[in-house]
Amino acid sequence: MASIRKRSKAWQVRIQRNNHPDISKTFKTRAEALAWARAIEHELDNGVTPTSNPNATLGELLVRYQANITPTKKGASVEHYRIAKWLRHPLSLREISEVNSVSLSKWRDESIAKCTAPNTIRLELAVISHLFNIARTEWGFNHLENPVEGFRLPKLPKGRVRRVDEHELERIAECTDSPLLPLIITVAVETAMRRGEIAALRWEHVCLETCTALLPDTKNGDTRKVPLSTLVVKILKSLPRVTKGSVFNITDHAISVAFIRACKRAKVEGLHFHDLRHEAISRLFERGFSLPEVATISGHRTWAMLSRYTHLKAQDLVKRLG
Numbered sequence: 001m002a003s004i005r006k007r008s009k010a011w012q013v014r015i016q017r018n019n020h021p022d023i024s025k026t027f028k029t030r031a032e033a034l035a036w037a038r039a040i041e042h043e044l045d046n047g048v049t050p051t052s053n054p055n056a057t058l059g060e061l062l063v064r065y066q067a068n069i070t071p072t073k074k075g076a077s078v079e080h081y082r083i084a085k086w087l088r089h090p091l092s093l094r095e096i097s098e099v100n101s102v103s104l105s106k107w108r109d110e111s112i113a114k115c116t117a118p119n120t121i122r123l124e125l126a127v128i129s130h131l132f133n134i135a136r137t138e139w140g141f142n143h144l145e146n147p148v149e150g151f152r153l154p155k156l157p158k159g160r161v162r163r164v165d166e167h168e169l170e171r172i173a174e175c176t177d178s179p180l181l182p183l184i185i186t187v188a189v190e191t192a193m194r195r196g197e198i199a200a201l202r203w204e205h206v207c208l209e210t211c212t213a214l215l216p217d218t219k220n221g222d223t224r225k226v227p228l229s230t231l232v233v234k235i236l237k238s239l240p241r242v243t244k245g246s247v248f249n250i251t252d253h254a255i256s257v258a259f260i261r262a263c264k265r266a267k268v269e270g271l272h273f274h275d276l277r278h279e280a281i282s283r284l285f286e287r288g289f290s291l292p293e294v295a296t297i298s299g300h301r302t303w304a305m306l307s308r309y310t311h312l313k314a315q316d317l318v319k320r321l322g
Helices: 030-045 058-068 076-087 101-113 118-138 166-174 181-191 195-200 230-238 252-266 274-286 291-298 303-307 314-321
Strands: 002-007 010-015 023-027 212-215 224-227
Touching: 002 030, 010 030, 023 030, 058 076, 058 118, 076 118, 101 118, 166 181, 166 252, 181 195, 181 230, 181 252, 181 274, 195 252, 274 291, 291 303
Parallel strands: none
Antiparallel strands: 002 010, 010 023, 212 224
């Protein structure tokens, strides 16, 4: 049975059972203490071993999540940054049971006030949501409720329609200290490859004879073979080639940093590296490629996904209308 006693202005619960370590936790109200005690006793009655640390903080569970769950994801490198951001926030010091929709709504409003992008807020909350689900289903925190479920998320803005012209790309290439960035920009616009795909490109997957590059591990999990234009083949032939290894020997994060710095120096505003993929896909359509052909190059599975990146120039369509 659980014993509940008042200590100062708090209520302490202590649960003792044979063949189980003692479990204790402190609450602000007696009602909270009773609810927690019932939940833990219910777990014990059903043969579930509660966590050895019921007072674990959000930060402690985030560290455990980062060590055991994050490495299994394709976006592991990006998620490490998101978790590091959460660990710097005071909310990480709270016990996991005290992290609720009220505290998260306050965090959300603070993030909006700091002009954090809506999608960034959504992605950071997705980490917390998945953490709660894992803690409840795999780590013995069966009494937890996911505070993100039913939570009011910030609305996403309309899809980006940013197109890039050659003058902007030339200025960016001229304003970078990286000898690789101009080459990578050209490859991105010519192939519609993602930043991570370019960074992960390896010589053993490049065939200059057939002008193709194999991408064995893409974002959606499929293997994709990308056709290489004459310009891209020329770039690859200009690089020091080995039998195996990275083509560009650069990380995706380093590409982003170099691109952002070059854009600032070139005074090119509102441009992201991912917009180059958007631009590449739009150019393919403008050159007359069919939907299946573009999808084969870009790796999109459905038209709905592909249409988010496609914004044709009206003046080019006028020429085709006659």
